[in-house]
Amino acid sequence: MSAAPTPAPTLLIVTGMSGSGKSVALNTFEDLGFYCTDNLPADLLPHFVRSLGAGDGSPQKLAVGIDVRNRHRDLANIPEWLSAVAGLGFDPRLVFFEASDAVLLRRYADTRRRHPLSHAGLALADAIALERQVLKPLRALADIVIDTSEFNVHQLRRRVITELGLALDTTLSLLFESFAYRHGVPGDADFVFDTRGLPNPHWVPRLRPLSGRDAAVRDHLEAQPDVAEYFGQVAAFLDHWLPRMRSDTRSYVTIAFGCSGGRHRSVYLAEKMAAHARAGGWDDVATFHRELD
The missing domain is CATH 3.40.50.300 (P-loop containing nucleotide triphosphate hydrolases)
Incomplete structure (x- = not known):
């Protein structure tokens, strides 16, 4: 045969x-x-x-x-x-x-x-x-x-x-989105987290042209105790409540992080939280950076 x-x-x-x-x-x-x-x-x-x-x-x-x-x-x-x-x-x-x-x-x-x-x-x-x-x-x-x-x-x-006939082995997709408050809060967000109280890399000249996707910005933010505390508290909240949002009628959840320019803090936290979700077993996880993409 x-x-x-x-x-x-x-x-x-x-x-x-x-x-x-x-x-x-x-x-x-x-x-x-x-x-x-x-x-x-x-x-x-x-x-x-x-x-x-x-x-x-x-x-x-x-x-x-x-x-x-x-x-x-x-x-x-x-x-x-x-x-x-x-x-x-x-x-x-x-x-x-x-x-x-x-x-x-x-x-x-x-x-x-x-x-x-x-x-x-x-x-x-x-x-x-x-x-x-x-x-x-x-x-x-x-x-x-x-x-x-x-x-x-x-x-x-x-x-x-x-x-396109593709497939995902999941019934609930997660989208971690970043945005700038000056351009408005995303209308489809289920959870919105304000990061404007965290240290702003915009005021560091060498970091200003970069974004939260760049290693230098990540390293800078991860060295800030307030950022680590913020991430830990938000992660604990989402780890507790996102599994409870699985249902036959809900197919997606949007978690939005906002900052002043939508370039540094919000982008970093959206990416880091998406990585945390993937490590936690969520299969369909995406990021969208409104002011960058």
């Missing part, structure tokens, strides 16, 4: 409108064991796949973010490069994320982030319109189109997982 053929390694091209949730999707794929990279120049796609190889020990699941930050003329050559990738033994699929103009405008207003095309001097609404026009050929080429207009972060993660 002959053995079943080995399935081709997977390559997901994550593209779509800025603000539609591509970063959340890439984070989800990374949590599911994909080798991920974002903002890859489109013309480097075959080289990127070739450099990783498709043999023993090479990643079998890749996800690449390609969007309007690329040169627009390069985006027109995506079909050619997808064919080249298929010739390297991968099964490429293009996943396109979009949302309505009204939702994208609201998301940019909430986060105060700049649109990638705003450097051209365009108003936000005009930048969104131009991006939609530039990406129209990619949307037509997409294997899957996901409209995120009505989704929160949890719902988007679950839609990505189900739409």
